[in-house]
Amino acid sequence: MIEYLVTKHSYWFYIILIMMGFYGMMVKNNLMKKLIGMNIFQWSIILFFISIGAKKGATIPIIETHGVLNQAVRAADYINPLPHVLMLTAIVVGVATTGIALALLIIIYQNYGTLEEDEIIEALKK
């Protein structure tokens, strides 16, 4: 168990974040807090993907060419670039989701004067 906790710390760490975000989304009554929970949920997945690409003893994936390419490039020297590319997409999706969610919250606040979910449901019933 200890060995698992020490060597694979990145996994149980992202699981804690995901569960915090998930709990926040499910339980919070205020829509803005639900949105914040959703953001935590999205960004913990980005943390998980980035931890995949890590390699011990490797540097950032910019290949030193300094002019001529003298020796063959060894893949072990550079970390895995693919998760970083995927996560650029996920970050942009997160930004876009937050943008649209804030626009929706403005409309809801404009129409119902509140962001509390139960008050909105009452206002809708009338």
Next chain:
Amino acid sequence: MLALFITMIAGALLVYSAEEFPRWGDPQQPASIHVSQRYIEKTVEETGVPNAVTSVLADYRGYDTMFETSVIFSAGVAVMMLLRGMRHGKNPR
């Protein structure tokens, strides 16, 4: 309380299943061997770009980035549609 219980169960299941993942930073893990080796070794040779992330972003998987730009474009259009004309009473009910 029920939500806390559900979250705990889900977290425990995820932690239980995360045991089989490779160790953090292990250079021999499948993710670092299978596809990404070509990106690192051949990026300068095939695309002339030393930054492997930019070459994967714009060339090898350039299609993803095109849709990513379209995602942020659609978010801009959506916000513009939802919020424009809020003051003149034509806002969505």
Next chain:
Amino acid sequence: MVRILDDIILDDSIIRTCSRIMLPFIQIYSLYVFVHGHSSPGGGFQGGCIMAASFILLAVAFSIREAKRRFKEKYIVIFCSLGVFIYAGTGAVAVFFSGNFLDYSTWTHILPTTPVMARYYGMAMIELGVQITVMAVIISIFMDLVTKGDHGEAPDGEDD
């Protein structure tokens, strides 16, 4: 509720002079990040965000009207669709030259370089498209969220 457009004019000159000094350097740094996307961490998205941040600093330090005077609503719309159009156009040109979609090596018909360098310049075009779109979209979202949409600049007004 305070009318956002003609809001109270901040007269604290410290913030204004500082931001007036910083703004050009932020924008030049954003172009630096965009241009050095190939050989250092950077690229279209990061450059676009920094450029948008400079406009948001302008809006915060001075006023929305000031920022809007510099980057009109019309240009936001044009830049939004122009950037993504550049991206998709670069790919479509490849199809026009009977390569697969987004295959920049077919640009050798236009650019007198080797297929590898054609990919290099193709990627530079892509980054340019991304930079323009990300900048315009973030500014547009910021302006819409802050003023709740009463720019009042739609060509035919909002009253029809």
Next chain:
Amino acid sequence: MTTVHFPALIVVTPLIASFIVFAVGWFDRRYCFPLVIGALTACLIFAAGLAAAVLDNGNPLHYHLGSWPPPWGIEYVVDHLNVLILLAIAVIALLSAIYSRSMAAREFPQAKLPQLYTLYLLQVTGLFGITITGDVFNLYVLLEIASFSAYAMIAMGERGAAFAAFRYMIFGTIGACSYMLGVGYLYILTGSLNMADLNQLLPALYQSKALLAGFSLLLVGIAIKMALFPVHTWLPDSYTLAPSSVSVLLAPLSTKVGAYVLIRILLSVFNAPFYTSLYPAAPVLGWIAAAGVLFAAFLAIAQSDLKRMLCYLIVCEIGYIVIGVSSSNRLGLTGALLHLVNDMFMMACLFAVTGIIYAHARTRNIYELRNLHRTLPLTMAVFVTGALAVIGVPPLCGFFSKWYLVLGAIQAQQWFFVFVILMSSLLNTVLFFRIIEQVYFPPRESIPAEHAHHDTPFRLDPVPMGELIPAACLACFLILLGFFSNMLITRFISRAIPGTF
């Protein structure tokens, strides 16, 4: 131009058209609609070209984006399964674009029409891309494009639409993120993102717990996108309150494309023994879907709002498709695929009619639709065709897919599923005949005097042609699909299902 570039063009034309429509729409709104129709007709031509190409050379088409080979670059795969769905999406998107012209002009302020058409085209791009892609992460990005335009278009609807769109966004983001987490689990275990490549690498890992966790995360994500029973609560509110010009596009297509993603994942990424014998995922899915079918059928009867009733019907139809998939034999899968295509047209037809009724009679309450057939004869005729198709009356398409679903369930010895399918068909009958009775056979005294003698001349519905013709076309498609369902099965579906079943 040969059809070699069609896989990319079918997705890129609506994308580029949406940018042009957005820019042009700012300056002159008259050019928006022709551009939209032009782009969608081009997509229809590309889809037909792809169908012809796949049919005559038999094996799937592979298209490498940026001419990089598959595990490194992104690959499009066009096989017998998604060509059929591409055609269906292209036809319905075009018809609903024509249908929504005059309706959107009434529902949306004039200044917002270009933005609506931009999001409309982005939604169609997302649907095409999801159907055709062969890369797991690319599918996530396209899922997001389709969802963003859906959130914004729904929020422009009636009172409470913004709140329903926000709740749909929370659900949709949980779904998309759990799908992405599932992709992350697959990526960390195998290192590849291409579906065909994953199919080679995964069998070695079938014993590992992490793969089971990844598989269940993928299923949860797709179930939310598909509105499968326990996680369907976002669908009734959002599609009911959405403007009717938007719900004609969203309701039939977005959940069905989610069901297609489930079939694609179960057929192309994981092999059959994994989710049938090794882990009982298919039977569990089947039981959930069966419960969903009954639950949704009963709830549909409880509704008095016509559109909300149809939304519960969508959840019921998705349950049918998952029952067909869970029986995991050739007959059941044929039924599921055929039902997927049929249901697209059925729901498009019914939602189009609901839009016309709401626009004309200003009401969706079932009990206020008396004598509607006198003022809207053709529309009610289309409604009855759609109703009979959903119930499963032989000449129409619904019957054949339910027939194969029942055969598949019998072959899989799942007698409860057979009961569920037949029972819910009965409930659908009750559902629709209750409305037909309200409309066609109202109580004696409520017939208006001047209609008493039956020599009133036949007057066509006072509904703009742009709405009536697409609805009538969709009804004809239902009949055509019914007659040609055997051709569809032999030419497309039987070759879409891998030999292992």
